[in-house]
Amino acid sequence: MQPYFLPYLSYYKLLKLVDKFVIYDDVNFINRGWINRNNILVGGKAHLFTVPLIDASQNKLIYEVQVSPDQVWRKKILKTISQAYRKAPQFETVFPLVEDIITDQSESVADFCLQSLVKTARFMNIDTEIVKTSRQYNNSDLKGQHRILSICQKEGASHYINPIRGQALYDKHLFCNEGITLNFIHTTPRAYPQFKNDFVPLLSILDIMMFNNQKEIQDLLGEYDLI
Numbered sequence: 001m002q003p004y005f006l007p008y009l010s011y012y013k014l015l016k017l018v019d020k021f022v023i024y025d026d027v028n029f030i031n032r033g034w035i036n037r038n039n040i041l042v043g044g045k046a047h048l049f050t051v052p053l054i055d056a057s058q059n060k061l062i063y064e065v066q067v068s069p070d071q072v073w074r075k076k077i078l079k080t081i082s083q084a085y086r087k088a089p090q091f092e093t094v095f096p097l098v099e100d101i102i103t104d105q106s107e108s109v110a111d112f113c114l115q116s117l118v119k120t121a122r123f124m125n126i127d128t129e130i131v132k133t134s135r136q137y138n139n140s141d142l143k144g145q146h147r148i149l150s151i152c153q154k155e156g157a158s159h160y161i162n163p164i165r166g167q168a169l170y171d172k173h174l175f176c177n178e179g180i181t182l183n184f185i186h187t188t189p190r191a192y193p194q195f196k197n198d199f200v201p202l203l204s205i206l207d208i209m210m211f212n213n214q215k216e217i218q219d220l221l222g223e224y225d226l227i
Contacts, residue, residue, distance in 0.1 A: 001163075002027065002062060003113035004034045005051055006101070006120065006204045010163065010187045013224050015121060015128050017185065018161055022131045022151060023117075025062040025110035026140055035062060036109055038204040042084045044197035049077055053109055063110040063133065074102050081206065087195070088210035097123055098206065120205055124217055145170045152180050161185055164227065183226045190223060192216070 002024050004011060015021050029035065037050040052068035081098055085091050101119055106112040114132060121128070139150040148170065152160050157180060162170060164186045175182035189201035192211055208217060 002030075002033075002035060003110045003117070004038070005036055005109075005113045006038050006116050006206055007034065008038075008202055009189075009205060009208050009220060010185070010224075012121065012124065012126065012205060013187055013221050014161060014163065014185050015117070015130075016124075016126045016221050017224070018128060020129045020131060020155060020157075022134055022155075023110070023114055024134045025114075026133070026135045027062060028058050029056055029060050029062050029065050029109075031056060031058055035113065036067075038206075039202070040081060040084055040204050041194055041197070041200055041207050042080070044195070044200070046200055046203060047080075047084070049080060051077075051109070051112065056109075063108050063135070065109045066107050067109050067112050069105075069107075078102050085206075085210045090210050090213060094123075094206070094209045097209075120209070123209070124221065125214070126221075145174060149175065149178055149180070153178065159183070161226070167227075186225045186227050187223065190220065192220075 001011065001014070001021070036053055037048055039046040039048055041047070052070065052073050054066040054068055056065050078099060082095065097119060101116045104112060104115050106115055114130070118130060134151070137151050137154055139147055142150050148160065159181045160175060161183050162185070164184045167184050170182055172182045191199035191201070194200060194207070194211055208220065212220065
């Protein structure tokens with residue numbers, strides 16, 4: 001998976017499900033994607049927050065894109081999160097973690113996203129091994145599912161799991177011919193209390209953590225189907 005900053009719940013369901021999770025950071029950066037931004041709940045509606053980058057371009061690989069060293073944006077994001085969630089039931093437990101993540105000084109957006117993933121996973125008792133960089137596989141000459149197959153083979157994997165949208169990208173027969181089972185994880189958002197508002201789905205994992213205790217989070221993480 002490409003590195004996302006504080007991504008949606010299904011990202012963590014996949015992380016918890018697998019034995020090894022590969023951060024795919026030597027592919028082209030996607031402008032206006034989810035690498036450096038996500039949604040939180042503000043005033044009962046989805047509110048987009050963004051981590052500022054330096055000269056971000058789709059002509060650069062993700063690990064080449066740098067996070068802005070300016071400290072002002074960090075203070076603004078923390079203030080927005082604090083104001084949005086200070087009355088949430090888990091705020092006192094979760095906000096120190098948020099502060100630790102936002103104030104991290106990693107230079108690369110890939111590393112910045114990675115440290116947020118590692119810290120939130122640890123908070124949710126997910127101990128999956130995370131391969132820090134896809135650069136180690138030395139197969140950037142391959143594209144699409146052929147590169148994924150190469151990574152699986154280098155890892156000695158017998159089973160590869162991808163999000164449901166990968167059905168349009170990956171061929172089960174091709175993987176099967178290489179001795180690798182291919183499945184897709186399918187999830188459906190389940191509502192949980194968000195103050196007294198109508199439920200807003202598909203927000204950052206921050207929203208999950210602010211409104212759900214550890215047991216409730218584990219229940220949510222376990223809700224998926226493999227196709």
